Each structure stands twice: as structure tokens, then as C-alpha cells.
Amino acid sequence: MPSDCITYQNSGYFSKLIVDYLDQKENLKPLYNRFPTIENFKLQIAEKEQNFPVSNRTILADALQKQYANFKISDATATNVEALKSENTFTITTGHQLNLFTGPLYFLYKIISVINLCKDLKKQYPNYHFVPVYWMATEDHDFEEINYFNFKSKKIHWEKDAKGPVGRFDTKGLQEVFDVFSLDLGLGENANYLRNLFEKAYTQHENLADATRYLANELFKEDGLVIIDGDDSSLKRIFSPYVKDELEQQSSFTQVEKTIPLLKEYNVQVNPREINLFYIHDNLRERIVFENGHYLINNTGLSFSKSEILTELENYPERFSPNVILRPLYQEVILPNLCYIGGGGELAYWLELKSNFEHQNVTFPILLLRNSAVIATEKQNQKIAKLNLNWNDLFLKQEVLKNKEIQSLSQFTIDFTPQKEHLKKQFEALYQIANQTDQSFVGAVAAQEKKQLKGLENLEKRLLKAEKRIHQEKLSQIVALQNQLFPGQSLQERKLNFSEIVLEFGITTVLNTLKARFNPLSNEFTVVIL
Structure with a gap:
């Protein structure tokens, strides 16, 4: 095992903003709640306990049980879903796009970081229960970002003309993708495992959300991973008061605009819009724009008066989709979450959001950079x-x-x-x-x-x-x-797909080795020799 210690700060692969965050520079401290140390989770638990409604827990657990209705899940996952109803249960969450066959290798790293942190927290705080959560970005609509993966220097590509939330996309055309991938895999037990996993995920499920849920569940079900789809009417109803505030007050724009000057020496990751919401319906996902006293749906002829759009929200909360500025708030409103684990780019935009959380009286989660590795x-x-x-x-x-x-x-x-x-x-x-x-x-x-x-x-x-x-x-x-x-x-991890590593070493060796080596709170690159 290599003894070299390569910190994220010294690796040369992270932005100045993330390096300064990891170094806990004074100028950034107003932009986050607590730095990720095992001791700080005690305070985070106490704060989240105080302001997370018990009623939300039941709605959350019921929604998850419905989402899992047609899936075979492990006892560990079933136990975790049920445990979410209890006031002593909290989540550790990561999110990721619905990349074809997981996309880049760091998809695994994110989820293993979440799983391992839950184990570490359980050892430190045995009176509480910690649930690893993968939030599927089902409402994203940038298909070009997710419709391929790299395998042996070749791009395996899904050709499809589709619009709207990607989680709702049907899986037509993926049989052809499977045929190409299957030939490239070659022979052997590991090739057959990957062939079977891809085929069952993408040719035996009707939409991309279900295909991705099956895939992530197969990889991590024994770890009790809970997979959540935010494109859900009952969960959106919990969030509807915040959507109403966004429509009427545009609070997120005002609050995030206050934060951006504090990041003037860095490259600002995202800029807020006056209304940070999309309207979604079937294969439509377009921005909501306020003009001349009316709420217009961009690139369509749809228009609502104030009373009409509030009635639409009351009747169809699932039609209102948060953008990158509001999605984190949605996540933290519906989950009893303590920590978000993400890559450098994700943490960069989370650091813009604390003021809006404070304005909405929602606890801002601990932000943790996911594990990175070289295999x-x-x-x-x-x-x-x-x-x-x-x-x-x-x-x-x-x-x-x-x-x-x-x-x-x-x-x-x-x-x-x-x-x-x-x-x-x-x-x-x-x-x-x-x-x-x-x-x-x-x-x-x-x-x-x-x-x-x-x-x-x-x-x-x-x-x-x-x-x-x-x-x-x-x-x-x-x-x-x-x-x-x-x-x-x-x-x-940004170039390779997990299948290339699994083909050589097998899924059990790969996952078990990564789980054994990753220390989520270490802030060091992990060098893995297989």
C-alpha cells in the first residue's frame, strides 16, 4: 500500500475556492454552517432535530416505499426506509445525474463516501441511526451530458431525440447500445456480470429513472443505500410553501445575490435567476419567467396570472421543479439530512446558498468533499x-x-x-x-x-x-x-467508467477494496492498488 500522502490541497486538481474551504480560510467561514469533522456532527444532529418536522418523516418514508414498489430491495434498505420515520434517524446524502451506466467512475466514489461516513457516525454516535442516500437528478433536462459513457477509450453513446426531465425518458434505443457494449466486453465471468447488469437495468425498465434505480440498487443494496427520486408529487407538496415564496417574493435571488460579493476572488459557480423554478409537464421543462404581472413559461405560449399559478401549485405541486439554486433547499426540506457529499464543482455552488437557507429557517448541511482515488x-x-x-x-x-x-x-x-x-x-x-x-x-x-x-x-x-x-x-x-x-x-475518475475496472478485477474486489480504503473525513487522495 503506498505511503505517500497526497492532500486534496496539494494535488493540483482542485480550484482555489475548494482549497481555501479545506484550509478553513476565515473569508469563507460565513458561507457554511459547520466544517466536516466527526465532532461537529453532534451539533449538526442537535440542530436538525429541532427543526425537522416529524410529519415530514412519514411522508418521506411512504413516498420511498411507493418508489421502490416494483423493485427487490435488501433487508438493509427496507430497514433504513422504515427507520426514517424515527426521530433519531438522519441521512447523509449525495446526488448525481442519471448518466448512462453510471457515467464517470466517481459515481461509485460519491456513494461509497456516503456509506462509509454513515458507518463512522454510527460508531461515534451509537444512539442514532444514519441512512446513506443517493438523490437521483431525475428532473435535469440536459440529455447531452448523460447519454454516453467511456469504455476502453471509446464513447458508448445513446442516440435519442428527447426533451424534458431525463428521469421520464423511455429506454427505447438502449437495446442497440447494449448490443454494441456487449461486443466490446468480450468473454469471461466479469464480462458476463457487466453484460447482465446493463441488460437488466436498461432493457427491462421503462424509463431512465427506474433503470438508474435498479443499477444503483444492485451495486449498493447490501449497504442499505436508499435511492430517492425528487420528481414526486407527495414530496413536492412538502416543498410547495417554499415554491410559493419563490413565486411571490423571489427570495432566493435576493439572498444569493448578497453572497456572490463574498466570492469575488473566486469564479462564481452559478448565478441566480429572478425565479429559480422550472415548469414541468410530460416532456416539457422550461423556466418560469415573471413579466408584466404574469408568469410565463419560457419558449411556450403558457401564461398564468398570480392566482392561476398559485392554484396550479396547489393542485399540481409536481409541476414545479427547482433549478440548481433551489434544488439543495428542496433536498434539505424533505430529508432529515446532516451532510451533503459532492465534488468540488458541487460544493462551490452550495457555498453560495447558506444565506437563503437561513432566510427560510432550514438547517444548512455540513458540506463534505467526496473521496477521490487513483486505481x-x-x-x-x-x-x-x-x-x-x-x-x-x-x-x-x-x-x-x-x-x-x-x-x-x-x-x-x-x-x-x-x-x-x-x-x-x-x-x-x-x-x-x-x-x-x-x-x-x-x-x-x-x-x-x-x-x-x-x-x-x-x-x-x-x-x-x-x-x-x-x-x-x-x-x-x-x-x-x-x-x-x-x-x-x-x-x-473523471474519464473512466467503472465497467473498465470491474472487467479486469471483478465487482466484489473493486467495491470491497474501495469501501475498505475510503476515509470520508481524511481530505486525502486514496491510492488503490488492485
């Missing part, structure tokens, strides 16, 4: 040792890594800093002479110093280039290895 084979690990590399080296940008290795491989130092310092001292004497003569001579000395320093820099670059040619074979091996572990010079 390597034993053969690759041996290659790392043979090349005298460590994992900190492999996290470097490729040009930096190559230059560092040339410095270590070269028989002499490819650093002309001593020569540059010596040159500067020589010119100091010339400056003393120049200052006693004509001012134009000072300029001539400065120009000559600049020219000679530039010449040394060019010689340094040429020497580095020459040494690279001499050590090209080893450099090529290093580059090839880094490209395997960081495809496209990006994180493996």
Missing part, C-alpha cells in the same frame, strides 16, 4: 518503483514531472542559478562605475545585464532539451505510465 494495478505499482518515482511525482503536471526527472537523471545540475547570481554580482561593480559617469551608461549596463542573463536562460533551456534527448527512453516510460494513470492528464 493502479500491481504491475503499474512495480513500474513506479522501478522508475524511482513516487505518487507525489505522478500528480505533477507532465512537463514539471519530465523536468524534475531530467534534473535527477543528469550527471550535472541543470540549474544556472549560481552562474546568474555570479553574473549579477559582476554587474553590481559595473553599476557603481556607471553611476559616477553619464546616466546613459547606466542604461547600457542594464541592457547588457539583461542580455547576458537571457543568454544564460537560453543555454539552460538548450541543456535541458539536450538531456531530454539523451534520456528519452526513460522519459517515454514515465510519460506512458502517467498517461495510463491520469488519462488526458486529468483524473482517472
